[in-house]
Amino acid sequence: MGIEESAAAKLRSYIAAAEKNLGEKRYEAMHVACMEAVKLDARHPRPYFLLGLLGAEHGRFDKALELFDRSISFGGGAEAHAMRARCLVAFSRPDDARTALEKAATLASENAHTLDTIGVGFARVGDHDRAISFFRRAVALDESQPGYLYNLGSAEQFVGDLNGAEETFNKLLTIEPSNVRALSALVQMTKQRRDQNHLPALTKGFEEIDADKAPETALQIGHAIAKTYEDFGEHAKSLEWLNRAKDSKRRIVGYHFEKDAALFQAAKDYAPPEAPGFKTDEPIFIIGMPRTGTTLVDRILSSHPKVTSAGELSQFSIAAKRLAGTGSPYVLDVETLRAARSFDFRTLGEAYLQATRPLSGKTAHFTDKMPLNFFYAGLIHAALPNAKIVCVLRDPLDTCFSNYRQLFSTAFTYYVYNLDLTETAKYVAAFNGLMDHWREALPAERFHTVRYERIIEDQEVETRRLLGFCGLEWDEACLNFHQNAAPVATASASQVRKPLYSSSIGQWRRYGAAAEGLRAHLPALRES
Numbered sequence: 242m243g244i245e246e247s248a249a250a251k252l253r254s255y256i257a258a259a260e261k262n263l264g265e266k267r268y269e270a271m272h273v274a275c276m277e278a279v280k281l282d283a284r285h286p287r288p289y290f291l292l293g294l295l296g297a298e299h300g301r302f303d304k305a306l307e308l309f310d311r312s313i314s315f316g317g318g319a320e321a322h323a324m325r326a327r328c329l330v331a332f333s334r335p336d337d338a339r340t341a342l343e344k345a346a347t348l349a350s351e352n353a354h355t356l357d358t359i360g361v362g363f364a365r366v367g368d369h370d371r372a373i374s375f376f377r378r379a380v381a382l383d384e385s386q387p388g389y390l391y392n393l394g395s396a397e398q399f400v401g402d403l404n405g406a407e408e409t410f411n412k413l414l415t416i417e418p419s420n421v422r423a424l425s426a427l428v429q430m431t432k433q434r435r436d437q438n439h440l441p442a443l444t445k446g447f448e449e450i451d452a453d454k455a456p457e458t459a460l461q462i463g464h465a466i467a468k469t470y471e472d473f474g475e476h477a478k479s480l481e482w483l484n485r486a487k488d489s490k491r492r493i494v495g496y497h498f499e500k501d502a503a504l505f506q507a508a509k510d511y512a513p514p515e516a517p518g519f520k521t522d523e524p525i526f527i528i529g530m531p532r533t534g535t536t537l538v539d540r541i542l543s544s545h546p547k548v549t550s551a552g553e554l555s556q557f558s559i560a561a562k563r564l565a566g567t568g569s570p571y572v573l574d575v576e577t578l579r580a581a582r583s584f585d586f587r588t589l590g591e592a593y594l595q596a597t598r599p600l601s602g603k604t605a606h607f608t609d610k611m612p613l614n615f616f617y618a619g620l621i622h623a624a625l626p627n628a629k630i631v632c633v634l635r636d637p638l639d640t641c642f643s644n645y646r647q648l649f650s651t652a653f654t655y656y657v658y659n660l661d662l663t664e665t666a667k668y669v670a671a672f673n674g675l676m677d678h679w680r681e682a683l684p685a686e687r688f689h690t691v692r693y694e695r696i697i698e699d700q701e702v703e704t705r706r707l708l709g710f711c712g713l714e715w716d717e718a719c720l721n722f723h724q725n726a727a728p729v730a731t732a733s734a735s736q737v738r739k740p741l742y743s744s745s746i747g748q749w750r751r752y753g754a755a756a757e758g759l760r761a762h763l764p765a766l767r768e769s
Contacts, residue, residue, distance in 0.1 A: 248281055248282075251281055252278055252281045252282055252285065255274045255275070255277045255278035255281070255288075256274070256275075256278050256285075256287050256288065256291070258270070258271075258274040259271045259274035259275045259278065259288065259291050260291065262274060263291060263294060263295065268295060268298075268299075271291070271295060272292070272295065275288040275291050275292050275295075276288075284315045285315065286312040286313070286315040286316050286317035286318075286321065287312070287317075289308045289309070289311045289312035289315065289317070290308070290309065290312040290317055290320065290321050290324070292308045293305045293306075293307075293308035293309040293312060293321070293324060294324065296308060297324065297327060297328065302327075302328040302331040302332060303328075305324070305328050306325060306328040306329070306332075309321050309322075309324050309325040309328065310325065313325065318348050318350070318355075319345040319346075319348035319349040319350060319352075319355050319359065320345070320352075320354075320355045320358060322341050322342070322344045322345035322348065323341070323342065323345040323355065323358040323359045323362050324358065325341045326338040326339075326341035326342045326345065326362040326366075327358075327361070327362060327365070329341060330362070330365045330366065333555060333559045333562070333572060335366045335367075335555070335556070335559075335596070336596060336598075338362065338365070338366050339366050339368070341362075342359060342362045342363055342366065342371075345358075345359050345362070346359060346371075346375075349375075351378075351382060352382075353378075353379040353380075353382040353383040353386065353389060354379070356375045356376075356378045356379040356382070357375065357376060357379040357386075357388070357389050357392060359375045360372045360373070360374075360375030360376040360379065360392060360396070361392060363375065364392075364395075364396060364399075367551075367552045367553075367554070367600060368600075369396055369399045369400055370400065372392075372396050373393070373396040373397065373399075373400060376389065376392050376393040376396050377393060379392075379393075380393050380409075384412070385416065387413050387416055387417045387420055387423070390409055390410075390412060390413040390416070390423075391410075391413055391420070391422055391423060391426075393409050394406045394409035394410045394413065394423070394426060395426070397409060398426070398430060403430060406426070406430065407427065407430065407431065410423045410426050410427050411427070414427075418442065419442060419446055421446060421458055421461050421462055421465075422461065424439050424442060424443060424446075424462075424465060425461045425462070425464065425465040425648075427439065428443075428465040428468050428469055429464075429465070429468060429648075432472050433468070433469045433472040433473070434472070435473060438469055438472075439465070439469070440466065440469050443462055443465050443466050443469070444466060446458075446462050447459065447462045447463060447466065447485075450462070452488065452489040453489050453493075456489040456490040456493055457490070457651065459485075459486055459488075459489055459490070460486050460487065460490055460648060460651070461648065462486070463482050463483065463485050463486020463487070464482075464483065464486050464646075464648040466482045466486070467479045467480070467482035467483045467486060467646070468646075470482060471646070476751040476752055477752075477753070480752055480755055483645060483646065487660045487661070490651060490660055491660040491661055494651070494657050494660060496657045496658060496660055496661065496664060497664060498658065498664050498667035498668055498671070501658065501668060501671070502671065503575050504573070504574070504575055504578070504616065505616075505671040505672075505674070505675055507575040507578040507579060508578055508616045508617075508618075508619070508675055509674075509675055509678050510579075511578060511581065511582065511619045511620065512619070512682070514582075514586075514623055516586040516587075516623045516624075516626075517586065517587050517626075518586045518587055518590050518622075518623055518624050518625055518626040518627075519586075519587045519588075519589075519590025519591045519593075519594065519624060519625055520626065520627055521590070521594055521625065521627060521628070522606070522627040522628065522629070522712070523594065523601060523602075523605070523606055523607060523628075524593075524594070524597075524601075524606070524607060524608075524609055524625060524628040524629075525542060525548065525606055525607070525608045525609070525628070525629045525630075525631060525711055526608075526609050526610075526611075526614055526618075526621055526628060526629070526630045526631065527539050527542070527608055527609070527610040527631050527633065528610075528611075528612060528614045528615040528618065528630060528631070528632050528633070529612055529615065529632055529633035529634065529635075530612060530615075530635070530640050530644065530669060530672055531612050531643075531644060531647065531649070531656070532640070532643035532644055532646075532647050533633050533634065533635035533639075533640050533643065533693055534633045534635060534691070534693035534696065535610050535612055535633045536610065537633075537693070537696065537722070538610075538631060538633050538691055538696075538707070539608050539610040540722040540723070541696075541704055541707065541719050541722045542608050542631075542707070542708075542711065542713075542719070543608055544716070544718045544719045544721065544722045544724075545708065545713055545716050545718065545719055546604070546716065546718070547604050547605040547606055547713060548604055548605075548606045548607065548608060548711075548713070549600075549601065549603045549604045549606070549607045549608070550607070550608050550610070551597055551600040551601050551607045551608060551609055552600065552609075552610065553609075553610055553611045553612070554597060554600070554609045554611050555572070555611060556593055556596040556597050556609075557593050557609070557611070557614060557617060557621065558572045558573055558611075558613070558614070558617065559572060559596070560589055560592040560593045560596060561577060561581060561584075561589060561617065561620060562577055563592070564581075564584055564585070564588065564589050564592070565577045565580035565581060565584075566580070567580055573613065573616060573655065578616070578620075581620050584620075584623075584624070586623045586624045587624075589620075589623075589624040590624035590625045593624065593625070594625075597609070606711070606713075613655055615632065615672065615675065615676065615679075616675075618630055618632075618679045618683065618688065619679065619682060619683065622683050622684075622687055622688070626687070628687070629687060629689070629710065629711050629712075630679075630683070630687060630688045630689070631689050631690075631691055631707065631710070631711075632676055632679070632680075632688065632689065632690045632691070633690075633691050633693060634673070634676065634690055634691070634692050634693065635692070635693040635694070636693075636694060636746070636747070636749070637666075637669050637670070637673060637763040637764075637765070638749035638756055638759060638760075638763060639745070639746070639747065639748055639749050640669050641662065641665050641666050641669050641749070641756075641759055641763070642748055642749050642752060642756070643745075643748070644658075644659045644665050644669070645659050645662050645665050647659060662755065662759065663758075663759065663762065666759040666762035666763055667762050669762075669763060670762050670763050670764060673763075673764070676690070686710075689707070689710040691703065691706075691707060694746055697743050697745075697746060698743075700720060701720060704719050704720060
């Protein structure tokens with residue numbers, strides 16, 4: 242064997258060792274193998290790609306991005322572009338991430354892992370139609386990987402193929418019967434019956450884990466058990482399981498509402514100035530607490546031929562953060578809200594609108610239903626004075642329980658208030674107070690409140706009011722919102738594909754004393 246051939250063999254050996262060590266989470270050995278490979282060939286793309294994976298695995302997205310860029314510069318292919326997109330998403334740069342994903346898509350080979358990675362990327366930038374095509378290709382190549390099947394099932398759920406999602410999750414369970422995510426997904430999307438449920442497997446799984454060491458798993462399993470008992474009509478037992486599910490994570494996070502009180506006050510302190518802003522009437526912002534009907538209102542509006550749903554966009558908060566230039570690691574914080582007082586509002590409005598493309602611009606109007614935009618209502622009006630803001634309100638007690646029952650991602654720290662029922666009530670009370678403030682501070686022709694209960698009670702009257710506020714002519718399709726085929730990337734994915742039902746009103750009554758104990762924290766909603 243010649244010298245060059247020997248070096249090439251060594252290089253392959255080091256890369257193979259690095260890949261093996263990465264898979265086994267032997268990170269130090271993996272790093273050593275990569276560095277040895279770089280010494281042999283400083284222009285080979287693979288070692289840089291693997292080192293980028295190591296950085297991303299440890300949350301070092303800045304370093305990972307640099308390494309993926311280097312891999313690409315030396316000929317790295319689709320997977321490097323796809324992982325580059327993941328880093329850009331982490332840096333709240335969805336437009337750049339989409340560009341990287343489009344490049345990955347053009348280079349994609351028939352490699353299941355690469356196709357799945359690209360699919361995840363498109364899902365994270367809100368393009369679920371593109372995502373599902375890559376997930377399907379990945380599963381077609383390799384049906385044995387639970388992760389590929391889970392991603393496909395989730396995407397099918399988002400785009401409304403609930404039968405397909407159920408079939409995919411059940412296929413996953415034939416491979417891995419104890420897969421918590423698939424069990425939880427099936428429980429959440431289908432009504433559990435006493436003669437047909439996953440309770441034995443879920444209960445066994447909860448008993449076998451150490452909740453303090455695996456709090457996320459405890460949350461997922463416990464919520465699925467709670468949903469099962471809720472479907473059985475055993476609400477006291479359901480609440481007991483919710484408390485058990487959240488216990489470890491609640492103690493670890495240590496959330497108290499005081500952590501968010503300053504954020505609410507900073508938003509309330511903001512006085513919308515007389516500013517030129519960016520004059521466009523394209524956006525319709527739908528704001529409100531999660532699980533209160535924001536998705537329902539979005540589906541009603543986006544059933545109109547002149548309105549497209551752009552989903553839950555983070556573009557406004559990102560544009561505000563970039564303009565503020567504040568040093569904190571959070572997009573939404575007191576520091577940024579205070580810095581907003583000196584913004585160039587036209588620049589902010591224009592930056593937001595451009596950042597929404599290509600999700601917007603398809604029709605005369607688009608909806609942005611990011612719930613947390615309620616903190617920015619005054620800022621939105623200053624930046625986009627012709628935009629409409631629709632605030633959805635729901636009975637405070639029902640809001641508390643609908644939020645407490647929801648399994649939010651705890652990686653998104655703005656929703657950790659729901660780990661404790663009393664803290665949830667304090668948060669809901671602060672939200673209602675802030676909405677009263679916006680109703681007084683903003684022009685009535687720009688800020689409109691919708692009561693969830695009234696939509697349920699008289700759908701047509703409330704829909705006409707809503708369309709009138711938005712400057713839209715009447716269209717019967719808005720009454721048939723459940724036939725809207727657009728993706729739904731929220732917890733309401735299955736509910737909003739059905740006609741309206743009234744069983745969700747007054748659900749708090751099922752929880753007896755636990756509900757009554759929250760009243761002291763919850764002043765009644767002011768009538769609009």
